[in-house]
Amino acid sequence: MNDKVATRDAYGKTLQKLAPKNPNIIVLDADCSSSTRTSWLAKECPQQFFNFGIAEANMIGAAAGLATCNKIVFTSTFAIFGSARCFEQIRDSVCWPNLNVKIVVTHAGLSVGEDGASHQAIEDISLIRTLPNITIIVPADGIETEKVIAKAAETYGPFYIRLGRAKFPIILSKDYKFQIGKAVTLREGCDATIIANGLMISESIKAAEILEKKGISVRIINMSTIKPIDKEAIIKAAKETGAIITAEEHTILGGLGGAVAEVLVENFPVPMKRIGVADFFGFSATPDELLEYFHMTGQDIAQAVKETIDKK
Amino acid sequence: MAKSVIELKKIARKIRVLIIKMLTEAGSGHPGGSLSIADIITALYFEIMNHDPKNPKWPQRDRFILSKGHCVPAQYAALALCGYFDEELLMTLRKFNSPLQGHPDMTRTTGLEISSGSLGQGLSVGCGMAIAGKYDQKDYRVYVAMGDGEIQEGQVWEAAMSAAHYKLDNLCAFIDYNKLQIDGKVEDIMNVSPLQSKWTAFGWNVLEIDGNNMEEILNACYKAKNTKDNPTVIIAHTTKGKGVSFMEGVVGFHGVAPTKEECEKALKELQEEVI
Structure with a gap:
């Protein structure tokens, strides 16, 4: 980074x-x-x-x-x-x-x-x-x-x-091959999976680093294609890590979190938490201040991961 | 091949007959506006436009967009009579598995240039096609038919502005000015007049005609073709329900299909019309 x-x-x-x-x-x-x-x-x-x-x-x-x-x-x-x-x-x-x-x-x-x-x-x-x-x-x-x-x-x-x-x-390497509808694992882990995209990828990486120090191993998936969504990657992550956290710079209603939740409930339900704007309008502030206010920082994601793991 | 005005009038009558039959069979649809636009659609498909029913995607073809998509029965009838598809198909209008949807769906019906039905979008699409024609240095023309109530939509005026800005003289719009919309008279619901000065102010070449008069429609199209730099709008004064006495000027026939009895009466009138 x-x-x-x-x-x-x-x-x-x-x-x-x-x-x-x-x-x-x-x-x-x-x-x-x-x-x-x-x-x-x-x-x-x-x-x-x-x-x-x-x-x-x-x-x-x-x-x-x-x-x-x-x-x-x-x-x-x-x-x-x-x-x-x-x-x-x-x-x-x-x-x-x-x-x-x-x-x-x-x-x-x-x-x-x-x-x-x-x-x-x-x-x-x-x-x-x-x-x-x-x-x-x-x-x-x-x-x-x-x-x-x-x-x-x-x-x-x-x-x-x-x-x-x-x-x-910059997260990805120059030789990265993008495929429509194919999620990419950015970091391997076994205790939980963060599925994120856009700006929230870097916050998710921060969360994984915080958790690593506490002995929690987190997978990070870059779900850049939201439609058609990579169902296989979601189900695989649910089966292998047992807890899913989504992170998006968007309302938690119906976006990446919604799309992932739809796949999980119909295929392999596991404890889940959506990180994003929880049904509010934004306001004027710096981007960092807004992420903090809406509980979307790496620290917030790390906290959400721990809480979700506890529900397993 | 040039057709005589009498031949065109006979085709328009045939189209009206088909509209009545189709809507009666379907049991729903929009007779009023389909009948008011029938003469304009006849002029375009049987005289004015360069098109090839055997090669519907011919890149040089003139394009027609029915922005007032609810009146598509008139267009379906014209497409069938041109040979884009079998006339028999017309009686499947609005039925399960029919390519002839209640509103135009370009993915299902051969000969349609765009899907429409939500009012106000067709002129924008026409601008895009006209820009593509200029960009590709092709000399095809783009025709868009709108309703008079339809131009209450703000998007129409966005499109009007952009057509003049990009000097789309290959674009010709018709306003089917039949003076009625679902809730009543256009002037009572949301007055759109004065049309002449509005379109002139937006930078268009404006022509005003009797839109149920074949000679006037043809002459206006020729004038539009010869206009350079500005798009042309043809304000076509028409009669809603034109050709069927008990439907003419009756707002109730905007979106209600004729009954079997009304159908017979209408067909008799149309067949007895002196051309």
């Missing part, structure tokens, strides 16, 4: 790599291009970039129209506006007709910090997860982001890819 890269920066760079080589890639933004980093491509290949202004619903509809004409369309804006604001357009114009639109949102979760509740998308995964046909990915770091964007560009169908504003520690 040395270098830090914002996943949005990795997105901007990857588009700069892919789009000039593939004229079918078209990138749309809703007046957030300098923040989402699609402006980097816009400067280089202006003909492949269209700004739709502050009108997300129209942007999604136009993306659908472009996709019917064999275009690979990326739409970007902040997570809250790119999901909840245009949810029905994503449902009816993209997912129902199963079109090749990649919704890549940035500034997701609590880590937009000071902007406060209006800009902290902490319910987007729950919403989008209800839609058939779409693949949902929350990359762990800059390296995974590059691979996810490249994979989305070459894989037909709707994608929702959730990125952050803040710089995340």
